[in-house]
Amino acid sequence: MKTALITGANKSIGFETARQLLDAGYFVYIGSRDVARGEEAAAQLGSENTAVVPLDVTDAGSIHAARQLIGRTTDKLDVLINNAGIRGDFPQLPTSAPVSTIRSVFETNFFGAIEVTQTFMDLLRKAPHPRIVNVTSGLASLTLHSDPSWMYYPIKGAAYGPSKTALNAWTLALAYELRDTAFKVNVVDPGYTATDFNEHRGTGTVEDAAAIIVRFATLDADGPTGKYYSNDRDGEESPW
Template sequence: MKTVLITGANRSIGLETTKQLSEKGLFVYLGTRDLAKGEEVVKELNKKGFQNIKAIQIDVTNAESVLEAKNIVEKEKGKLDILINNAGILGDIPQSPSATSIENIQKVFDTNFFGVITVTQAFLDLLKRSENPRISNITSGLGSLTLHSDPTWKYYSIKAISYVSSKTALNAFTVTLAYELKDLPFKVNSIDPGYTATDFNHHNGPGSVESAASFIIKHTLLDENGPTGKFFSNDIEDESEESPW
């Protein structure tokens, strides 16, 4: 049975991804900053028939918390097959480049960028023990500089500096990490679940959490011939589902 860790998994897309992976027979560590809340979520999932899920406390902005989570996974499973870096925050709105405080930008980067690096580096040795390790960095179409430069793009007017730049940086991490691990059986990709209606955005998105989670899983459970170092988006109306960087 493959083992998965999903950060920020106690609600919204992370929670739905947990449910769908559980249904596929994987063991899922449901990452949550508040362990008590996470355990309550797991209890509710168990009542609904979802199995092989365990809440694990992990605050991606706290290196000690990340290390403790890594030690738990190592003790219980000995390895990690899939890491889904899902935890993310929007930051205070509005976010104009000329007026947004450095504190606001740093707070968003601490979770969306530095947090991903902290978690990935901590769990890398456990992932290397897997026969087919996978790392999925959950990004946003708003991280595409190419699309942000296109006035015809439907989200062209959304220029939230803290969030946008954090996801662009995350995409850069994906590219460089995929290159570093290219001679190993890793698949490392950025995955944009699309503009999804969640409490993250006050349920404004047109997409469903079910579709978002299914898209993440599709581009995470890749076989040995699957791509690495790519940027997939659920908002791209193209057979490849690849977004420009």
């Protein structure tokens, strides 16, 4: 049975992604900073093919403990989905946003994803067809941010968008490093989805958001790598 680790999987898009991967026949590790909420999520999923993994992506000790825990139950990891993310306090005006806010957002959205990926690389390398999906945002696109006709053009900030732009850039570098292997590494924007993240103001559903993540988590050998795809563009490539 193939295995997948999803960070921030106890609610919203992460939770629905877990459900869809379970339906696809995967064993899913539910990464959750709050263990009680992780247990609640696993109970709601109602599958014996889940395990809750305490995981705070901003805590190196927590990440390495999660690696040891998962390593005791499997010798490989087929899929890593770096889904955990925070928005940070708003407004995020570049001239006045506290550096502490920017740093906090980057710790979760950027450095957290890097450290989780590096820590689990040994298990990923043991899978025959490993997949890494880094969950990004349309607000990561510098090309779109420079286009006044883009529907989200006015939504700019010093922390959230830049943290995802940095994640995109790092993902490109990672995909290039792994270009001659069986890895497929992509960034996926689930679109403006109605979740707690945005007080449910989004226009998309968690089902559709999870579906595009699962699509890239389950790519076949001919699938793309080092690409940026978005639900806001009907699941097609997004400009960097």
